[in-house]
Amino acid sequence: MKILGIETSCDETACAVVEDGWKVLSNVIYSQIDLHAKTGGVVPEVAAREHVLKMIPVLEEAIVEAEIGWEEIDAVAVTRGPGLLSSLIIGTETANVISYAKGKILIPVQHIAGHIYSNWLEAGGWEKEGLLASLATVKFPVLILTVSGGHNELILMRGHGDFEMLGETRDDAAGEAFDKVARILGLGYPGGPAISRMAEGGNAERFKLPRIFLEKGSLDFSFSGLKTAVLNEVKKTPLTEQDEEFKKDMAASFQEAVVEVLAEKLMSAYKAHPDVKELHLAGGVSANKRLREAIQKRIDETGNTGEAIKFRYPSSLRYCTDNAAMIAAAAYFIYKKSPENYRAATNIVPTTSFEMW
Template sequence: MSELILGIESSCDETGVALVRTRGPGTVPELLSHALYSQIEMHRAYGGVVPELASRDHIRRVLPLTQKVLDDAGCTLAQIDAIAFTRGPGLAGALLVGSGVACAMGAALDKPVLGVHHLEGHLLSPFLSEDPPEFPFVALLVSGGHTQLMRVDGVGRYQILGETIDDAAGEAFDKSAKLMGLPYPGGPELARLAEGGDPEAFKLPRPLLHSGDLDFSFAGLKTAVLTQAKKLGDTLEARKADLAASTQAAIVDVLVKKTLNALKETGMKRVVVAGGVGANRMLREQLNDACRKRGIRVHYPELHLCTDNGAMIAMAAAMRIEAGQQQAEKVYAFDVKPRWPLDAIVQQPVATTTAV
């Protein structure tokens, strides 16, 4: 029997709401509608996300977006079977908005709710694409705050193969962009500038590239960019595109080669790339080319679903429920987990309270 699950994402600076329909065990849930509001313009004046402003804006946006999603899908609140929300990780105040709305809505409608791990949402987001993957696969989870390689054998069946020991790839993009004087959000701005630059103009380090393990480190690269920018001095403006291109090339080189190493170690023939950096054109081109030569399939979320969104939260909830990993409960004491390691949800025991 199919069920409707409403998903709410509010972990940082995007408010996302979506509605998915389950289609039974062994099938991929169907995305019926989704809506997203980005706070980029509001935070640009401050050069980064201001948590208090983010929380207040989520309050303004979440209910109108929910109504839009229901209208687009031709559904009413009464037809929803469960409500999912991002429980963590993220900004505490922002998370509380989504969890508070979800739990209040669930209590009012007498519907169960389910807290979802933000990173699991990203991890499973490629199942929303027109070419969804099949288990098992290697996953490269690469976003502003996280860079991890994982072995994924099924929903909730995850093994971390390697992760960043300092800055994540997204942070390397953003911090390097800030050092170059690029506006917020820095990562996409750096990638756009890099299109007109020479990726071999500057010899920048590839940290841990030959470490023999699958861990990442990008803090040293950021320091090298700072050093190079200072050396350029007054000529930085004229060479900024080259420095951006060289920085991007260093990050992508590490991500691609570490991913290939993970595929070799596991013997997998399928890789999933998820998270905001997964939208990077150079990363997609180089990984696609390398995997094509090795007979490996690569899957991504659709470009508009690479950033934070409600669709990935609703999808993750639906897939956890159908896989028997977790159940939605009529428990409305909304707590959040701003710091929540992804491996903490592996093989999470199923609750015994009222469920979908």
């Protein structure tokens, strides 16, 4: 089954064609990073205007790159939300028109569910086992940590479309904190890659930044206090002392504080659900090398004498950030679970709801 995916939830205009939920035939992304770098963050009106300009060219490129005709596309999938409403509506209206004009099945996808299924694209992290063989060996339940600019979640996935939210963002998400701290340090936008690069060679123990775990047993996330702690350290340090070494050490200290909280929360959830067979990492911050290392280290230290727990993350950095391939992948499994719920020429309306399915 070939599905055309469309993603416009924030500042990427993306279209992709994916076959059977894993084989990527095309994956075209127009990023507005350079545009929003001028303001240090995404301006919704500007983002929406860019989506209008780029939607059709990106769509056409995805079809050409996939080397297929419209008659070979079985369905159209689109991000319904959450996200910026003014951006989402460009994608949903495009999908509505295609479905009506071409008679294609229309499948709305929740954005976070899309990130979850980024680990199914080209068998995330397990290419050496063979793509189809790897996908066939995915074992449920799966525990998923999604980490992006606007949200963090811990989700227990018992099967396709069967999600239980264990923990979520209370204030600043990790990716948002990366952006804000990068701005404080004058490192530019987006903050995740900028902080990661600056942290290389930095002393992560120089600044004693807080690790905010909230109340005992909570699996929710809060990073606003950490961001404030960085701001206070910067304010009390004379400008003459805020040299390259200061920035490297602050970036490393901040990154380590975020990584420690994320990794510990994931492992706490795992201990509470010992029947979990796999741990998955998804979302933009899943590209962070230090976070991947920290999670793997904790898995290695569990001393599990039974079947080894598998740790997956997207097989390519292009599947970590917002993309349409993940939307098409999620749509495949949504449709296969209940095909009777989807048809052509329906009307999808965007939403900011975080409801999973």
